[in-house]
Amino acid sequence: MKFKRIIVIVMDSVGAGDAPDAAAFGDAGADTVGHIDARVPLRVPNLRRLGWGNIAHIHREPTEVIGSYGLMEEQSAGKDTTSGHWEFMGNIVETPFPTFPHAFPPDLLQAFTEKTGYGYIGNEIASGTEIIERLGPDHFRTGLPIIYTSADSVFQIAAHNDVIPLDELYRICEITRKEVCVGPYEVGRIIARPFIGTQGHFIRTGDRRDYSRLPKKKMVFSYLSESGRFVAGVGKIGDIYAHIGLTESYHTGDNPADMKALTEQLLAHRDREGLLMANFVDFDSQYGHRRNVEGYAACIEAFDNMLGHFLPLVQPDELLMITADHGNDPTWKGTDHTRERVPLVVYSPALTEAVDLGIRKTYADLGQTIMDNFSLGQLPSGTGFLSELR
Structure with a gap:
């Protein structure tokens, strides 16, 4: 049949x-x-x-x-x-x-800064909900994206919609996929993690995007x-x-x-x-x-x-x-x-x-x-x- x-x-x-x-x-x-x-x-x-x-x-x-x-x-x-x-x-x-049990190495983050035009805060192995609550104030103060990973092969980039607009977050992720996480750093996914709300009440939105390796x-x-x-x-x-x-x-x-x-x-x-x-x-x-x-x-x-x-x-x-x-x-x-x-x-x-x-x-x-x-x-x-x- x-x-x-x-x-x-x-x-x-x-x-x-x-x-x-x-x-x-x-x-x-x-x-x-x-x-x-x-x-x-x-x-x-x-x-x-x-x-x-x-x-x-x-x-x-x-x-x-x-x-x-x-x-x-x-x-x-x-x-x-x-x-x-x-x-x-x-x-x-x-x-x-590739995974990063000790967070991302300096040369990878230097490439991120050079290619995207942004610095970063974070660079930790972290829970997404926890890290945005903890680093949210610094994110608002500096305007820098929050970078983190997990046990998975992922490079996650979190940003509040009022600090880095959604389209700009997607652009940063696309550059990271194509120009930063390459060669030995070609992770399984770059993940855009937009969030909204106020301190103590930050909420990740449904506008997440995953950028898979080819x-x-x-x-x-x-x-x-x-x-x-x-x-x-x-x-x-x-x-x-x-x-x-x-x-x-x-x-x-x-x-x-x-x-x-x-x-x-x-x-x-x-x-x-x-x-x-x-x-x-x-x-x-x-x-x-x-x-x-x-x-x-x-x-x-x-x-x-x-x-x-x-x-x-x-x-x-x-x-x-x-x-x-x-x-x-x-x-x-x-x-x-x-x-x-x-x-x-x-x-x-x-x-x-x-x-x-x-x-x-x-x-x-x-x-x-x-x-x-x-x-x-x-x-x-x-x-x-x-x-x-x-």
Whole structure:
């Protein structure tokens, strides 16, 4: 069976238990969904109907399963958004992106100053919400952007909209991407972090932008668009893939906006063949990194509620796949992502059996399934599961 449209939803950071190589990342025993459910029993009837109860470590509830389900393991040398998403589409990242456990070196920051025309404050490994509160007054006094990183391969630039206008912040980030973070400093992402408000009440806005490094391998998006099919990205999908191969992109600021845009685009493309892919970021950015278990649980439940309205819109000629790009166990030490297997559920009204898809040995199995559906050939990695669906 083949489908006219495929919809992929990525629940950013919603991992389902430590991967076989988790110990190498310091994450043996991490389990995002399992540890959340142990603290706050999750009410997720729609995800359960799709098979979550068979693959995630959550409390048992009698449920009729209408989706197929499995787990996927990452082969890329990282546990970040970029490496996970790229692997989905057939590009396994074999060399880790550079990270800066002791903050950025002087020569990198000198290049930043020379190329952008700005100095900086910060240069720390920090939580974004904490650093803008602490350095906000200096930011207003000096007019300088706040620079920081994390355990991920990121160069983050924060600025208040009243100090550095949004367009100027984006310009600084574009220069940093193209002229500063190059060569050995080519991080996975440059991230614009605009914020508003007053001291003690600073709020990061939904105008965040991610400037991804350019992939060196051809991925599924390009194969699809070159064949004349649409490839629509929702949320930060366009940023993650550097807009390569997308025919259209809809940037959004939070999960409800993601679902609204995803629904609108699903209905808008009913007469066309192609792929619609969305990243729902709130799980990770709002709750995972902040180690907020209760907030994370509420976010999953809110997503499940939205999913209950979305599932009836999926038609028999459409295939929905829901997964995650890495873990971010809010009960874990530190504030970093966690190396985990990720859940995979697959649904279409045309399918009549719930199939156990097992443990997939690479995220690229998802991309190869898309390739097989549209008869586009074989990726360098990945084994499709289209023929296993019933």
